[in-house]
Amino acid sequence: MTIDETESMVELLDWFAEQPCSCATVGHIADATGWSRETVRGNLKQLMAGGYAERRYKPTGEYRLIEDPRDD
Numbered sequence: 001m002t003i004d005e006t007e008s009m010v011e012l013l014d015w016f017a018e019q020p021c022s023c024a025t026v027g028h029i030a031d032a033t034g035w036s037r038e039t040v041r042g043n044l045k046q047l048m049a050g051g052y053a054e055r056r057y058k059p060t061g062e063y064r065l066i067e068d069p070r071d072d
Contacts, residue, residue, distance in 0.1 A: 001049060001050035001051075002050075003046055003047065003050055003052070003069040004046065005070075006043075008033075008035045008039050008040075008043055009043050009046070011033050011035065012029065012033060012035070012040065012043050012044075013065070013068055013069075013070060015029065015032060015033055016065040016068070017068065021064070022064055022065040022066075023056055023062055023063065023064040023065070024062065024063065025060055025061050025062050025063070026040050026041055026044065026061050026063070027061075029044075029063075044063050047065065047069070048063075050069060051066070051067075052065065052066055052067050052068070052069045053065050053066060054066055
């Protein structure tokens with residue numbers, strides 16, 4: 001699946017690359033990047049649909065980047 005490399009997606013992937021465990025909540029990512037929660041959620045949904053991310057813990061909404069799609 002092709003991921004839309006929008007400005008927000010590129011910034012999200014760059015941010016994940018700097019995180020020690022490549023995991024965070026939507027709120028954490030939104031606060032750190034300045035993008036809205038809606039934008040972050042949309043990007044994460046796209047990454048999950050492509051198998052590049054997973055929801056690690058549903059109650060807190062923690063996500064983990066499994067693989068950067070730009071590495072393909």
